[in-house]
Amino acid sequence: MASPLPNIIGLSGVGPYENSRAIKLGRAFEWPMIIVAMWIVFEWYLQSKAERPIAVTAFTDWFIWGFFLLETLVLTLVVDNKKRYLINNWANIVIIVAGLPIVWETLPNAGGLRVLRLLAIFIVLVNxxxxxxxxxxxxxxxxxxxxxxxxxxxxxxxxxxxxxxxxxxxxxxxxxxxxxxxxxxxxxxxxxxxxxxxxxxxxxxxxxxxxxxxxxxxxxxxxxxxxxxxxxxxxxxxxxxxxxxxxxxxxxxxxxxxxLSEAAQQQNSSASSAVKKTDAGGD
Incomplete structure (x- = not known):
């Protein structure tokens, strides 16, 4: 029996009850999500050690946010029960809404919302x-x-x-x-x-x-x-x-x-009988 924990924390992914196309697409997003999660951790390390903001992270922040948005939109479109999928994966919506990079740029105090992206690691592990x-x-x-x-x-x-x-x-x-x-x-x-x-x-x-x-x-x-x-x-x-x-x-x-042996024996037997009859007639 499947554990209800993934549904509670909003990390259930595409359920086994969905159509085959949705399941295949959900699996297709697994390894790209692992790569994204690895970069999130590495970026977190770079930002924690750097004394000033790193320029490359501005681009990767938007890329990561766009990837979460793409995954959520694509899977929502292909699943049969869209409402159930969004409810069971509400953590993705939180990451998309609260993890919008422009919010961090506009509101400096909202930078702590970056931590929400670490949920991607748990999404990867659970999904x-x-x-x-x-x-x-x-x-x-x-x-x-x-x-x-x-x-x-x-x-x-x-x-x-x-x-x-x-x-x-x-x-x-x-x-x-x-x-x-x-x-x-x-x-x-x-x-x-x-x-x-x-x-x-x-x-x-x-x-x-x-x-x-x-x-x-x-x-x-x-x-x-x-x-x-x-x-x-x-x-x-x-x-x-x-x-x-x-x-x-x-x-x-x-x-x-x-x-062949039996046939030869029969032939020999027939020949012997004929010879005996011939000899008896001559006498």
Whole structure:
């Protein structure tokens, strides 16, 4: 049974009850949304470290806002029940309305509304949860590694933005990697309350992520063994079939030889009977 949490927080995406076209378009927006979410985190890091506003963010702010608007409009047009879709995805509407860049430029105190765009990360995680379940079910190692990489980059960049002990996104990605894998070298540790809180969340999430990777690797090697066993079984089946064909051919030849032998015996018997009759008539 599906959890009602995505609907409550307005992050449900396109439901499975919608038409196939809407579902396909919803899945098509997943990876672009992941890229946008990664840029949002990276932009947040740049703005937190910069002493003055960065010019490029003015363009990317409008681009990100336009992407949210495009996704919402396209999916609203293709779904069957538009009202239900908008209600279940009210967070998108909040991001579009409150995240309009011109509002931040006109009202400086409204700059805090940028934080609303971080909801995009949760939108990505929630809306692609079905994809993650499919990856887990089918044990696709490649997509699993790709998802893990995305999580490492997002977590590391966010950590570099919120914790003073993490100076660069590369340091944050390194910290996220050793944290999730439970190695914990201790060369980089969070020093702020926010960083420790986020680190605790990543550790909790890393337990499931690392378990997913371990299961995927195990399944990958098991599938290789199964493929080898299936291939060997097919070879054995083919050999048995060839042996059965040869035995059948030998039986056919034996039947012909027996038939020829019986025919020869009958001819010999007939000839012997004729010779006996001839000899008896001569006497």
């Amino acid at each position: 692609t949860s079905g994809t993650f379940r499919k990856i887990m079910a089918r044990n696709h190692l490649g997509p699993t590694l790709a998802v893990s990489f995305v999580i490492m980059v997002l977590a590391g960049t966010m950590m570099a933005a919120i914790d003073p002990n993490v100076e660069t996104p590369l340091d944050g990605i390194w910290w996220a990697w050793v944290t999730v894998t439970t190695v914990g070298y201790g060369d980089i540790v969070p020093g702020s309350t926010a960083g420790r809180f986020f680190g605790s969340f990543l550790i909790l999430m890393g337990i499931g992520l690392f378990a997913m990777l371990t299961a995927s690797f195990s399944s990958f090697f098991m599938q290789q063994d199964e493929k080898d066993a299936i291939r060997e079984e097919k070879n054995n089946t083919r050999r048995l079939a060839e042996m059965a064909d040869r035995i059948e051919l030998m039986e056919t030849k034996l039947d012909r030889l027996l038939a």
